[in-house]
Every structure is written in C-alpha cells, then in structure tokens.
Amino acid sequence: MAEKFDLVIIGGGNAGYIPAIRASQLGMKVALIEKREGGHLGGTCLNVGCIPTKALLQTAHLLHDAKNGEEFGVKTGEVEFDYPQAAKRREQVVTQLRRGVQGLMKKNKVTVYNGVGSFVEPKKIKVENGEGTEELEAEKVLISTGSAVNTLPGLEFDGEKVISSDDIVTNNESYPKSVIILGSGAVGVEFASMYKDFGTEVTIVEILDRLVPLEDPEISEALRKSFEKRGINVMTGTKADPESLEKTDSGVKIKIASADSGEKEETKGEGGSYGGEDPPTGDADGGDTIEAEALLVAVGRKTVTEDLNLDVTDVEINERGIIQVDGYGQTAADGIYAAGDVVGGYWLAHEAGHEGIIAAEHMAGEDPMPMDRSLVPRVTYCRPEIASFGLTKAQAEEEGYEAKEAKFPFQAIGKALIEGEPNGFFKIVTDAETDMILGMHAIGPKVTDLITEGVFAKLVEGTPEEIAMTIHPHPSLSEVVGEAAMAAEGHPIHF
Numbered sequence: 054m055a056e057k058f059d060l061v062i063i064g065g066g067n068a069g070y071i072p073a074i075r076a077s078q079l080g081m082k083v084a085l086i087e088k089r090e091g092g093h094l095g096g097t098c099l100n101v102g103c104i105p106t107k108a109l110l111q112t113a114h115l116l117h118d119a120k121n122g123e124e125f126g127v128k129t130g131e132v133e134f135d136y137p138q139a140a141k142r143r144e145q146v147v148t149q150l151r152r153g154v155q156g157l158m159k160k161n162k163v164t165v166y167n168g169v170g171s172f173v174e175p176k177k178i179k180v181e182n183g184e185g186t187e188e189l190e191a192e193k194v195l196i197s198t199g200s201a202v203n204t205l206p207g208l209e210f211d212g213e214k215v216i217s218s219d220d221i222v223t224n225n226e227s228y229p230k231s232v233i234i235l236g237s238g239a240v241g242v243e244f245a246s247m248y249k250d251f252g253t254e255v256t257i258v259e260i261l262d263r264l265v266p267l268e269d270p271e272i273s274e275a276l277r278k279s280f281e282k283r284g285i286n287v288m289t290g291t292k293a294d295p296e297s298l299e300k301t302d303s304g305v306k307i308k309i310a311s312a313d314s315g316e317k318e319e320t321k322g323e324g325g326s327y328g329g330e331d332p333p334t335g336d337a338d339g340g341d342t343i344e345a346e347a348l349l350v351a352v353g354r355k356t357v358t359e360d361l362n363l364d365v366t367d368v369e370i371n372e373r374g375i376i377q378v379d380g381y382g383q384t385a386a387d388g389i390y391a392a393g394d395v396v397g398g399y400w401l402a403h404e405a406g407h408e409g410i411i412a413a414e415h416m417a418g419e420d421p422m423p424m425d426r427s428l429v430p431r432v433t434y435c436r437p438e439i440a441s442f443g444l445t446k447a448q449a450e451e452e453g454y455e456a457k458e459a460k461f462p463f464q465a466i467g468k469a470l471i472e473g474e475p476n477g478f479f480k481i482v483t484d485a486e487t488d489m490i491l492g493m494h495a496i497g498p499k500v501t502d503l504i505t506e507g508v509f510a511k512l513v514e515g516t517p518e519e520i521a522m523t524i525h526p527h528p529s530l531s532e533v534v535g536e537a538a539m540a541a542e543g544h545p546i547h548f
C-alpha cells in the first residue's frame with residue numbers, strides 16, 4: 054500500500070527542504086525525496102554551489118589579506134598556500150551544514166526518501182533507488198528538482214582540462230596554475246577572483262561587451278578596472294570557438310575572435326541568468342589562440358526535469374526546460390506546485406527557498422504575498438563584491454518611469470578606508486514622480502550584506518528620505534546606504 058502524505062516534495066535543495074519545514078510547521082504530513090548520492094540534502098547550493106564556493110573564497114580572501122598585511126603593520130613572513138587544507142575546511146563546512154539540515158528534517162518530522170522521484174500519476178509518486186521502488190500518494194506535490202552544470206557542444210567536461218564549477222568545488226588535491234574562464238556571470242567572476250588570489254593566471258572570455266552583463270553598466274566597468282588592476286586578463290566582446298579546442302599535454306588551447314565576427318549561432322544553454330534568453334555565440338574564424346592548464350565553462354546552467362515523467366501530468370514546461378508557474382508556484386496541473394531554479398528567475402538559493410515557502414503556505418490555505426522578483430537581491434562574491442535588486446535607470450526608463458539615480462562612493466566612507474577597501478559605490482534608482490525605490494546597485498566591500506536594507510525599504514514601500522532618516526552606526530559600511538539615500542534627496546553629507 055502506498056503511504057499517504059499531504060505533501061510530497063521532489064528535490065531536496067533550498068526550494069525543497071525549506072518548504073518541507075514550513076509545510077510541517079503548518080500541520081502537513083510531508084515527504085521529501087532526494088536522489089543525490091548519500092541522500093545529502095541541501096541541493097546545489099550546499100553541496101556544490103554557494104557554500105563550498107564561498108568557503109574557498111574565504112580562503113582566497115584570507116590569503117590576500119595575509120599577503121597584504123604589511124600595510125596594516127602585520128608582517129607574516131612568507132605566506133604559504135596549502136590547497137588540500139583549504140579543500141578539507143571547505144568539506145568540513147559542507148558536512149556540518151548537511152548534518153544541520155538532516156537534523157532539521159528530523160525535528161520537523163519530515164520523512165526523507167533517498168532515490169529518484171517521478172510521477173506515476175498526477176498524485177502518485179514513485180521513489181526508485183538501488184534497493185527497490187516505493188510509491189507515495191500525495192494530496193499536493195512540489196517539484197523542486199533544480200538545475201545542473203551545462204556546457205557548449207564540443208566543450209564536454211572531462212573534470213581535468215575542461216571543467217565545471219562542480220569539478221572545482223569537489224577537487225581536494227590541486228587547482229590549475231592557469232585558467233581560461235568562458236563566461237563572466239556569477240560563476241565566472243567568483244572563480245576568477247578566487248583563482249587570482251590563489252596565484253593562478255586568469256583569462257576571462259565573455260561574449261557580450263562587458264563583465265557581469267546583467268548588472269548596471271557602471272558596475273561592469275568598476276569590476277573590469279579592479280580585475281585588470283589585479284592582473285586578471287579580461288576579454289569582453291570575445292568568443293571562443295569550441296570546435297578549435299585542442300587538448301595538449303599541459304592543458305588546453307582554444308581559438309578566440311571578436312564576438313562581432315563570424316555567424317551567430319544558438320547555444321544549448323537553457324537559462325542561467327538569461328532566464329531562457331539565448332546568450333549569443335559563434336565560430337571564431339581566424340583570431341588568436343590562447344592556452345591554459347584548464348578551461349572553466351561558466352556559460353549558464355540547465356534545469357533538471359528529465360527523470361520526472363511529467364508527461365502523465367498537465368505541468369507545462371517551456372522549450373528551455375523551465376516549468377511554468379503563477380506567483381504562488383502553482384503549475385497548470387491541479388495541486389502540483391514548482392519552485393526554485395526549475396521555474397527560472399534569477400536562479401539563486403534565497404529566491405528558491407522563498408518561492409518554496411510561498412508554495413507551502415499557499416497549498417496549506419494561507420494567504421502569502423505572491424513572488425515579486427523585484428525584491429530578490431542578486432549577490433556576487435568576487436572581490437569587490439556586487440549586489441543589486443530591481444531596475445537599473447535604463448531599465449526603469451524602458452518601463453516608462455521618469456527615473457533618477459544617485460550614487461555614493463565608498464571612498465568617502467571611513468570604515469571602507471579602515472578596512473582597506475575604498476573602491477566602489479552604492480547607487481539608488483528612484484521614480485522621480487513618487488520617490489518610490491525602483492532598484493539599488495552596488496559594488497564594494499560587504500555589499501552582499503548591505504543590500505538587504507534596501508530590499509527591506511522597498512518591501513515596506515519606504516523611500517530614500519526614510520532611509521536617510523535612519524540612523525546608521527559610525528563607523529560602519531552601512532553608512533554608504535544612508536549617504537546614497539541622502540544623495541537621492543539631494544543632500545549627501547560626506548561627498
């Protein structure tokens with residue numbers, strides 16, 4: 054007999070385990086199915102994404118600080134980098150958090166199944182693993198099967214010379230001494246920053262005309278300046294020709310050319326920050342050849358839906374593999390919801406968890422606020438960090454707003470000087486007519502933390518005037534938010 058649940062969730066990442074907790078809090082009997090080897094919950098983020106990446110970036114940060122301590126009066130002698138130890142610590146952090154999530158499932162009485170989940174019927178789910186098959190009956194189903202690494206035809210991952218983010222965060226032995234990074238989205242620039250601090254020679258090849266092309270153009274420019282100052286070789290408006298890839302004894306060689314030359318052709322990329330739009334690519338006719346020990350392909354990810362047997366349901370999925378949902382995560386099939394990377398958007402962990410909570414509350418009969426992507430903070434942990442939400446001035450104008458923007462530099466913030474990171478800025482975009490906040494865009498120290506104040510202000514329909522009235526502690530980096538708000542009101546104090 055199939056065991057009955059109020060909710061069966063397929064996929065144990067942020068969009069799965071977080072709503073499992075919320076649904077249980079709301080009195081639902083919940084099953085969570087995860088196929089990852091070892092049954093590890095936490096999905097991409099905990100196992101091969103946010104957490105291991107940031108653990109390695111923390112090592113990179115410390116290494117940079119240790120090498121540059123003299124300016125602060127700290128002499129360390131010759132600084133040595135022990136990569137296997139950094140990898141060990143990365144793994145310890147991941148293991149501890151995995152245990153934490155398992156503990157939370159137990160505490161919230163969520164029944165966890167290790168295996169591949171698929172639909173037998175719209176409300177009947179099969180779990181298959183090496184030991185056999187079980188069937189579960191569900192009142193409601195949440196699909197949260199997430200995304201996986203993706204590449205271009207001709208650049209198949211081999212784990213050594215042509216690598217993905219998964220390969221980097223699971224390598225316990227070594228790292229390349231030179232690397233070509235294809236793509237300058239979050240994955241590309243975070244690993245570029247990390248590798249540079251590790252002492253690797255880094256070349257970024259980005260097909261569009263600027264780094265982090267989805268951010269405010271001034272952020273792209275500030276990042277380019279900073280990266281070039283650090284000795285990272287930045288090649289924007291440049292394409293690499295996958296067909297020209299040559300694996301040599303020491304690594305890879307690939308031909309590059311201006312992105313304007315040659316025929317444009319479609320990539321197989323299914324989303325990433327493009328949310329379904331195709332980034333352009335093409336052959337590099339003529340052009341130079343560049344070489345390195347490894348080629349990191351960071352051109353976006355693809356959704357994971359292939360095991361689900363969605364054909365027996367009315368769930369609609371677009372040609373990019375994105376499941377179509379409304380603001381509460383409801384698919385076209387009655388009682389079947391979806392959340393996280395699999396429904397598109399910005400493909401971020403906190404967005405995934407939030408969408409999952411909305412879905413859980415909605416199916417439990419609560420009245421949650423529907424998903425509003427203009428309130429999703431986008432955060433990139435390269436050095437300098439980048440954070441933003443909502444619209445840029447140009448995007449706001451395209452949407453018909455009479456937009457204005459105000460900017461305040463970290464250079465005039467005492468704490469930024471104290472921390473030795475005086476570059477970057479915090480920008481606020483507002484509607485000139487109503488003073489409504491439309492977006493914020495920042496590059497500089499700890500902006501991934503600072504952005505939350507702006508998101509909260511927008512959530513409660515606050516204005517720059519109210520942020521300016523908020524007393525910010527001194528000296529603190531948060532003063533940049535207060536000053537940017539005063540600048541939006543026309544009266545910054547320290548600049």
Ligand SMILES: Cc1cc2nc3c(=O)[nH]c(=O)nc-3n(C[C@H](O)[C@H](O)[C@H](O)COP(=O)(O)OP(=O)(O)OC[C@H]3O[C@@H](n4cnc5c(N)ncnc54)[C@H](O)[C@@H]3O)c2cc1C
Pocket residue numbers: 063064065066067068069086087088089095096097098099101102103104106107168169170171197198199200201218240357360361392393394395400401402403404405432434
């Ligand atoms: C290198 C890297 C760094 C990142 N850093 C950040 C960051 O700093 N901040 C941030 O916000 N985001 C970051 N992200 C993005 C973030 O990891 C994802 O947005 C987030 O993991 C999405 O959560 P999800 O639950 O939708 O999907 P996933 O985390 O992909 O989880 C889906 C889970 O479903 C399982 N699954 C799939 N199919 C089945 C099936 N049929 N049966 C059972 N189980 C199944 C998978 O094994 C997986 O565990 C990063 C991503 C990468 C690759």
Ligand SMILES: NC(=O)c1ccc[n+]([C@@H]2O[C@H](COP(=O)([O-])OP(=O)(O)OC[C@H]3O[C@@H](n4cnc5c(N)ncnc54)[C@H](O)[C@@H]3O)[C@@H](O)[C@H]2O)c1
Pocket residue numbers: 205235236237238239240241243258259260261265266291292293320324325326327332333334335351352353354399400401431432433434
């Ligand atoms: N800190 C974070 O929040 C974080 C970190 C890592 C990943 N992520 C998420 O993971 C997802 C995947 O990230 P990503 O960086 O792989 O993808 P992305 O879609 O964000 O960026 C891909 C980049 O590759 C470029 N590109 C595409 N085809 C190319 C080609 N043929 N040659 C050269 N450049 C090419 C694109 O123009 C784009 O700039 C993102 O949606 C992101 O939100 C988030």
